[in-house]
Amino acid sequence: MQKLIQKLENKEARLGVLGLGYVGLPLAVNFAQAGFHVTGFDLDQRKVDQITAGESYIIDISEEELREVVEAGLLTATTDFSQLKNIDCVNICVPTPLGKTRDPDISYIKSAVDSIANNMHAGMLIVLESTTYPGTTDEVILPELEAKGFEVGKDFFLAFSPERVDPGNPTYNTKNIPKVVGGVTSNCTEVACSLYSQMMDTVVPVSSVRVAETVKLLENTFRSVNIGLVNEIALMCSAMDIDVWEVIDGAATKPFGFMPFYPGPGLGGHCIPIDPFYLSWKAKQAGSEARFIELAGQVNASMPKHVVQLVVGALNDRRKAVNGSKILVVGVAYKPGIDDMRESPALDIIELLAEGGAEMNWHDPHVPALPPAYQGKKLEQLTVEQVAQYDAVVIVTPHSDVDHAMLLTAGPVVIDTRNALKGHKSDNLVKL
């Protein structure tokens, strides 16, 4: 153990990051910037080629900073997993989606662990960062690695450390978000903390892998449940003709005991719509029912349909039907300032309106194309003349580089699901 800690402190340890997406690439770049030699592993040859060419595909990593570590020889990328033989510490950052029946799909973790097990050697540290249910590290990963004849805490070290990165956040990043770390044994925690403290400002050890796994699920369940609550309040306010946004702003003036959450067109991204179900699935096996999670999931999942109802009502008031109308969705990424489309409610809204016979267009300066299965053409330029041709405009994600006020002056009815037009009053404005 001391040998590996020494190597980490001297920046001589060879680091590996398995999975080079939104989480893995920033982690690899940050380790490289701290002076380590880092190898990134991914199944996706295109990502490997882009990194090798110094081209960043992740919003939080600039071309400049990527090129700097690649050209200095501190970061390389490969699809050749046999190079794990030369790696001292490896972080697993692969996807953890839900399956068709909304059960956890940990197949990517299993395949990543297979690659590590096939190339394992004594003295290795393995840290899982992918969000998952409590028990994944010690029930699924540990037995496979121990089957190679190594003893955990002595011959190798295994830990879980949840990734909390928030793509597009200008204040908090991989380096300054406190890092929670739980090892299978106390030695594992110590080695994993030593790895992170070489690069991160604050490392927070916890007593077990299961605590660390559940920390992440609590954080995201907290968000999902509070968003579900405020979405339900928005539906109530809408029925009573009260402006929910003003209600929230009023409540947020209380300096204690209240934290504002905002309603919206539905949940998006790879975390909030998915992670709570990892917890409820595991809790069910232990005989515990996750009622808040299920209820928040239902309310949040109903929001795209509510938005469609607002569009139907707004068109109806203007003696128009969805069928045959031209509708523009503005902002299709799942949150402002990023290009990530995963689980975006815009996709559901576009599909539902297209099914109703609407001609669908969308505009998003951050997103080049929708996933192939989705309908709707991109409107490249958002001008008054272009917008005037639509019967309705739906603001789903308010990017700061879009002129939302112009939409209102252009003529069509605007359904604003995010309060992007705060302070504006118009007969043509319908707010969630």
Ligand SMILES: NC(=O)c1ccc[n+]([C@@H]2O[C@H](COP(=O)([O-])OP(=O)(O)OC[C@H]3O[C@@H](n4cnc5c(N)ncnc54)[C@H](O)[C@@H]3O)[C@@H](O)[C@H]2O)c1
């Ligand atoms: N995106 C976020 O904002 C965020 C934030 C916190 C936590 N997380 C969690 O982090 C994990 C990774 O998420 P992400 O957004 O970076 O995913 P991603 O899809 O952007 O990246 C995952 C990468 O892993 C690669 N991959 C898949 N299987 C592999 C394997 N067997 N070996 C090597 N590479 C493999 C994929 O090709 C892809 O490049 C998930 O568990 C997610 O829930 C994500």
